[in-house]
Structure formats: structure tokens, C-alpha cells
Amino acid sequence: KAGVTQTPRYLIKTRGQQVTLSCSPISGHRSVSWYQQTPGQGLQFLFEYFSETQRNKGNFPGRFSGRQFSNSRSEMNVSTLELGDSALYLCASSSGTGFGEQYFGPGTRLTVT
């Protein structure tokens, strides 16, 4: 079974620009979660989607948004990029039950200059 894939793997953007990251979950998984990982803050939860509906949202500004498509693929968008948005963005998929483990993609490394 193919794992979680994320594209692109690396991105360099300038302050003020916007960016869209993509995540393809494991086949059959209906839940996709996004996390931001930075050395200082660890893993911060962004949002979770289940069957195209946002089920949970973390404490991030409205510049961070996401969506999930009918095939469970998900995208997240960050508008008006700031230097502090530089991070590794991780996507994880799961069956959607609370006790199911999440399977992580390799991440997208975003650098904002």
C-alpha cells in the first residue's frame, strides 16, 4: 500500500506571497491532519479534515486554511507569508477513528525569505 505523499518537498517563498501544499493520504483513509513542525515549538496541530469537513482546528491565524476533496486528498494554503511561517509542514492520514494511528508523509519544507 502506498504511503502518504506530500508535494512539493521543498519550497522557497518570499514574504507576502502565498503557498499551497498538497497531501495524498493512504488509500481508504478518510481523515487528513496537518501539523507545523519547528525547532522551537515542536509539532503544532493545524487542522483535521474528515470526509471533506473540517473536524478540528488549531490555534493558527486565518492566513492558514485547508480543504479536503472527495477523493480524500487535501491541500493547505498559507496566505501573506511571514518569516515565522518557515517550517516543516507534515500531513498525516488515518482511518478517522479516534484510536487509529496516524501515518505521516515526509513533509514539505517551507522557507520564507
Place this chain on the structure above:
Amino acid sequence: AQSVAQPEDQVNVAEGNPLTVKCTYSVSGNPYLFWYVQYPNRGLQFLLKYITGDNLVKGSYGFEAEFNKSQTSFHLKKPSALVSDSALYFCAVRDPGNTPLVFGKGTRLSVIA
């Protein structure tokens, strides 16, 4: 809201010695507990989980964890450490229901030959 603490940023252990990576949690109900490992420039990999039942849970790569409800702890253990176990380890907790998975800040394990 649920939370998890990993009190040690770094754990050093000699190869062949037993290792312990500590985790304590706070939830309102019965917790779902998870351990993940992250190797350099990779996404997180699932190691093991506790949902219910036996307090001692066995997982991948010879790791195990013990759920202690009275101490609200879920420490990760391995009887004999390998150099290849050197990585970043994350504990995570989830309240039953559709709540997000919350991660600790991670503990860097270094196994010295």
C-alpha cells in the same frame, strides 16, 4: 483540553543498556496514547499505542510502553538500546471523541556505541 509533557529534551544511553523516554499526560477522559519516532529529514513513524486493556503495550523495533493511570504516565522503554535507535521521539495523546491528537515537544535519544 488534553496535553502531554516530555520532561527530557535529550536522553543519552550506551548501546546495550536499557532506555526509557518519559511521557506524562493530562486528559478529561480515558486517554488514547501514542508514541512516534522521527529520523532525520523524515516524517514521523508510528511505534505503538495504548487504547484499552493490558497496561504494557509492545510495538515496533522492540519498543514497549507502560500505561500508568495513577501517575498519568506512558513511558517508552526498550531493554537493550541500539545505535540505530538514535532519533527524535514524540509522545501524543487524544481524548476519546473527535478531538485533535496533541504531541509533546519531543525527546532526542542518543545511543552511544
